[in-house]
Amino acid sequence: MSKSLPFPLSLSLPLALSLQLAATGVHAQTVHTDQSVLLDTLVVTASPLARSQAELLSATSVLDERELAQNQQPTLGETLANTTGLSSTYFGPAASRPIIRGLGANRVRILQNGTDTIDASNTSPDHAVSLDPLLVKRVEVVRGPAALLYGSAAVGGVVNVIDHRIETEMPAATVSGALNARYDTNADANTQGAILDLALLRRENHAVILHLDGFRRQADDTRVPGLADPTDPTVRNRIPNSAIDSDGGSVGLSYVGETLKAGINYNGFNTLYGVVEPDIEIDLKQRRVDFAAELTRDFGIFTSARLKLGHADYRHVELDAGAPETVFTNTGHDGRLEFLHRPLAGFEGAIGLQAGRSDFDAIGDEAFLPPSLTKTVALFLFEETRVNNLTWQFGARVEHQAIDTRTTTRFPVVNTADQTTFSGSAGVIYSPNDTYAHTLSVSLTERAPNTQELFADGPHAGTGRYEIGNPNFDTEKSLGIEIGTRKKTGFVTGSANLFANVFDGFIFEEDVPGSFLDEDGNPDAAGLQEARFQQRDALFYGVEIETLWHLHAGDRHTLDLKLGADYTRAEDTNGDALPRIPPLKGVIGLAWTGGPWSAGLDWHLVAPQSANAPGETETDGHTLLSANLAYRLVTGRVTYDVFVRGTNLTDESARMHTSFLKDIAPLPGRNVALGLRASF
Secondary structure (H helix, E strand, O other): OOOOOOHHHHHHHHHHHHHHHOOOOEEEOOOOOOHHHOOOOEEOOOOOOOEEHHHOOOEEEEEOHHHHHHHOOOOHHHHHOOOOOEEEOOOOOOOOOEEEOOEOHHHEEEEEOOEEOOOOOOOOOOOOOOOOOOOOOEEEEEEOOOHHHHOHHHOOEEEEEEOOOOOOOOOOOOEEEEEEEEEEOOOOEEEEEEEEEEEEEEOOOOEEEEEEEEEEEEEOOOOOOOEOOOOOOOOEOOOOOOOEEEEEEEEEEEEEOOOEEEEEEEEEEEEEEEOOOOOEEEEEEEEEEEEEEEEOOOEOOEEEEEEEEEEEEEEEEEEEOOEEEEEEEEEEEEEEEEEEEEEEOOEEEEEEEEEEEEEEEEEEOOOOOOOEEEEEEEEEEEEEEEEOOEEEEEEEEEEEEEEEEOOOOOOOOOOEEEEEEEEEEEEEEEOOOOOEEEEEEEEEEEEOOOHHHHHOEEEEOOOOEEEEOOOOOOOEEEEEEEEEEEEOOOOEEEEEEEEEEEEEEEEEEEEEEEEEEOOOOOEOOOOEEEEEEEEEEEEEEEEEEEEEEEEEEOOOEEEEEEEEEEEEEEEEOOOOEOOOOOOOEEEEEEEEEEOOEEEEEEEEEEOOEOOOOOOOOOEOOEEEEEEEEEEEEEEOOEEEEEEEEEEOOOOOOOOOOOOOOOOOOOOOOOEEEEEEEEEO
């Protein structure tokens, strides 16, 4: 892969452009930190109604632009991996999906501005999510069942990536935007990006806005302490074949008025990355069109209507020494229409319709899935009522999923699956005063098995397994119970949650001990590990705690202590642990602000994972130390944020229990990131 620009040059372009936009008169602006445990941020993902984190039944996390800039990794999964209740699949530095409370893949819905990403990332951990975190405005995470609003694929939770591409607010200036640059020492990585919004027509009560953005990310192989694979002494101090070369951009047009907001955006994402295996690379491309509109005026019993549509053409080619081996494609769309109604008999809420289509195909030596067309359509309802200091929330969703496969040489038989599922939830928020809020919720979720769980039958080099599905699987059902408490003001702020999910017919992939198959499914001691999808009852339960201790809150300085932890346990009816469940982890951190300066120190502690599935090996615990220093400078209309952040400063060898590659791909070693963001 091509070499990137040296760091000083990579920063010079954003710095020069932003200096030209700066006006005279320099002043400093105080930086506020640790928004994630102040619970006052509005969340748009967990409810159709505008509610803060403290007013929601669901446990949520929100990362804004500043937090994302400092915690950013090349993948969404690793960017969020230290968030309370989350882990990642970590298939090297270029491919990683979030895991929420031990649930991942098809039980965590990844959204781009409220609609599905429409890629292949949920079919295999070596398939990257089709977006880059660099130019993201914010990320909202809903922990726990969110199947009510976003479908059966959200039984574990939702990650909604929100960007600037379709504008929803009146512009404050004719020209606005941001320029980003970052350099990471570990992989000699350079990243640059820019956002530009031009108000072509700006009046007192409406505007037409042209949006442009683009980014470039380049990184060499990731450096690690010692041996990447303890059984191979020739591979030392790096993860071979882990380089990344990505770019992308978008163009869009939005109209923002008093009662109508609408916009359309066309964007593209390209990435070429190694998947750790020798000579194997993935060349991924996606082209996507998004449309969003919102009408905010009374019509009949309704007060507003929202429409979101996304259509994407996705393709990735798995290359072996540069030669195409297997091609995965996914052409599809996802759309949702919501109507918010005025108070009726004391209830306010929304009714909505969601529909999606995915035409998925895999062609080549590792086509372990048949070509399939999946269609979904759903109707959902969300209602809320307040009685004194109690807020009751209710919801329901009916969803129909139809899967039709097509024949190939490996899959000569046409298969179909047609299921209708129901999900419902009810809960209450008790707010005795302005400081505390206590929650209790119960949810019932049904999930129809997907194509991979039903019809997989072939070699899957990404996981090193020969995967076999079961077309006779029943609907997966789960009963979720969650109790939480939140404290919004005072010396200590934060939240704590206890949760449990009881699954009737939980579907998971399990290795068959001692069985190895060749590419045709015949016994072969030198072949791939046989892995079959199983369906058994299962129990997930755990706890999450995140707190901020405000040690000092003066006019000129603040000092906060951050303490947090999360733990998930998952086992089947035999009492056996389920595979790749994240261990207990915690964080101890200090955050200081003083005028334009801010600094922080974090210890991330991960316990050993000894609760292992049959045939699964124990993973050692580790402690990762990180530190950061940032400075904000405001000159006229331009705000500069400059930071330096060091991660894994002790250069400790650390491995993710949730990763298929934990034995050959440890987490990155010591890294120092230098970054600049200029917004105007």
